[in-house]
Amino acid sequence: MNATTFIEAKSAALVRMGETVLLRQTETARSVVGSCAGLMIYHRRLKLAAVAHIVLPEAAGRSGSPGKFADTAIPHMIDLLRREGAERVSLIAKVAGGAQMFGAAGPLQIGDANVRAVTAILTDFGIPLQAKSVGGAKGRKLTFYSDRGEITVEVAGETPFIL
Amino acid sequence: MSKRLLITDDAVIMRTIIADAAREAGWDVVGEAKNGAEAIEHYMWLRPDVVTLDLVMPEFDGMYALRGILEFDPDAIVLVVSALDQKSVLQNAFRHGATDFLVKPFDKPQLISALETHWNAKHAAVNPESICSHLP
Amino acid sequence: MSHNLTADSTLRILHQVLSTATNHASAAMCRWVDSVITLTLDDVTEVPLEDALSRLDVGDEMVIAVVLTLHGNEGGTLLLMFDELNGRQLAATVARRPASIEPKWTEIEISALNETGNILGCAYMNALTKLIDVELVPSAPYFVRDFAASVIEQALMAQAISMDNVLICNTTFHRGDQDLNWNVIFVPSDRLRIKLEATVELIG
Numbered sequence: 001m002n003a004t005t006f007i008e009a010k011s012a013a014l015v016r017m018g019e020t021v022l023l024r025q026t027e028t029a030r031s032v033v034g035s036c037a038g039l040m041i042y043h044r045r046l047k048l049a050a051v052a053h054i055v056l057p058e059a060a061g062r063s064g065s066p067g068k069f070a071d072t073a074i075p076h077m078i079d080l081l082r083r084e085g086a087e088r089v090s091l092i093a094k095v096a097g098g099a100q101m102f103g104a105a106g107p108l109q110i111g112d113a114n115v116r117a118v119t120a121i122l123t124d125f126g127i128p129l130q131a132k133s134v135g136g137a138k139g140r141k142l143t144f145y146s147d148r149g150e151i152t153v154e155v156a157g158e159t160p161f162i163l
Numbered sequence: 164m165s166k167r168l169l170i171t172d173d174a175v176i177m178r179t180i181i182a183d184a185a186r187e188a189g190w191d192v193v194g195e196a197k198n199g200a201e202a203i204e205h206y207m208w209l210r211p212d213v214v215t216l217d218l219v220m221p222e223f224d225g226m227y228a229l230r231g232i233l234e235f236d237p238d239a240i241v242l243v244v245s246a247l248d249q250k251s252v253l254q255n256a257f258r259h260g261a262t263d264f265l266v267k268p269f270d271k272p273q274l275i276s277a278l279e280t281h282w283n284a285k286h287a288a289v290n291p292e293s294i295c296s297h298l299p
Numbered sequence: 300m301s302h303n304l305t306a307d308s309t310l311r312i313l314h315q316v317l318s319t320a321t322n323h324a325s326a327a328m329c330r331w332v333d334s335v336i337t338l339t340l341d342d343v344t345e346v347p348l349e350d351a352l353s354r355l356d357v358g359d360e361m362v363i364a365v366v367l368t369l370h371g372n373e374g375g376t377l378l379l380m381f382d383e384l385n386g387r388q389l390a391a392t393v394a395r396r397p398a399s400i401e402p403k404w405t406e407i408e409i410s411a412l413n414e415t416g417n418i419l420g421c422a423y424m425n426a427l428t429k430l431i432d433v434e435l436v437p438s439a440p441y442f443v444r445d446f447a448a449s450v451i452e453q454a455l456m457a458q459a460i461s462m463d464n465v466l467i468c469n470t471t472f473h474r475g476d477q478d479l480n481w482n483v484i485f486v487p488s489d490r491l492r493i494k495l496e497a498t499v500e501l502i503g
């Protein structure tokens with residue numbers, strides 16, 4: 001597991017595929033996802049959020065950045081938040097993404113598998129999934145706000161909304 | 164004598180290109196099909212002289228149509244018109260009874276020449292005098 | 300399975316092989332749009348998944364893309380991408396009518412681009428299949444209008460599912476001296492990539 005992929009966000013840091021960032025106070029991050037899942041786990045009172053751009057449901061023994069796989073990203077995010085003083089019982093999650101971009105032509109139902117893995121693993125850790133915008137055939141442009149615990153979601157050609 | 168053509172392609176642009184070229188050359192475009200199942204249905208009740216057939220189409224593909232049409236009419240003239248030019252694909256199409264194969268993109272004269280050649284051959288086979296009567 | 304880095308020498312030969320396929324696609328495009336269009340294979344590169352989008356210089360801009368998915372054991376994804384204006388102009392050329400200014404794409408415009416993707420992608424695959432002796436039959440083309448990063452992210456899954464570094468082939472287009480803002484991005488699946496590399500290593 002490689003801790004160097006943890007980046008301290010300044011303002012609107014871009015969270016690339018497989019990366020994890022920690023946001024404090026008014027810091028924000030952004031990401032563009034298709035089949036990937038943009039996951040935010042946050043602590044409302046501490047205004048602290050961990051954000052991951054999850055690519056695949058499970059690591060299955062692969063090395064690489066922990067943020068890349070749902071089953072390594074979530075424990076990693078919990079650990080980052082814990083080190084900042086956020087206890088697991090106070091954490092809340094929101095997720096957006098997991099589209100099937102190419103319709104029936106697509107080779108893999110990765111989007112759906114990502115969302116199912118994230119949901120199941122959050123349940124295992126007892127973290128409530130407060131809101132989600134998942135599935136469909138369109139990509140999503142996401143901005144994560146740690147102070148408000150919100151994600152703005154923009155689907156191409158539609159009015160952005162707050163999750 | 165009218166030369167009746169059924170066009171099969173999922174792409175409306177390709178159906179339009181083939182139909183325009185065929186009509187210019189005096190063909191009667193009697194029907195257009197968007198997939199393999201439609202091609203079989205249209206063939207059964209339109210009984211065209213020649214069918215053009217795309218191979219890759221959603222749901223029911225060209226090979227499905229080829230089998231269905233040839234089962235209904237073993238003498239059907241089916242001109243496969245596809246961008247795929249791969250040995251195994253061609254072999255498979257011919258094995259299932261395709262008459263000829265035209266690779267996209269094609270020039271209009273190539274298309275018309277293929278249509279005419281096979282129409283003439285079929286017509287000569289059915290009615291040999293019709294060809295002989297044109298001979299000097 | 301995690302794939303090791305591909306040797307530079309293999310990438311160089313792969314570049315030559317894919318250039319041949321690109322030339323076939325060039326020839327098909329010239330016939331299809333009845334104009335001298337040149338496709339140039341700019342880049343055959345292997346990058347960590349995280350760096351793929353920055354390497355291709357894409358972000359949250361909107362793109363028009365025609366997606367061809369190769370099914371079977373040796374699969375992959377081929378994207379033909381444009382900005383809105385270039386996509387509109389190409390559709391108009393193919394459909395032989397003036398470029399539309401309506402926001403909504405018409406059925407004939409979408410069909411014109413889809414068929415262009417089909418012809419180009421098949422020409423590319425026809426050339427590759429002569430080399431590696433497998434059938435490479437793409438799906439019916441699929442039209443997408445979305446964020447560039449989302450589209451490419453989905454295409455990369457063909458390899459990311461089992462590999463940490465992705466092999467990407469990026470092609471640009473020119474008409475005479477003029478650069479066209481069209482791109483073809485080919486992401487062979489993990490298995491097709493292994494097959495391609497094994498074949499070129501034999502050639503090398």
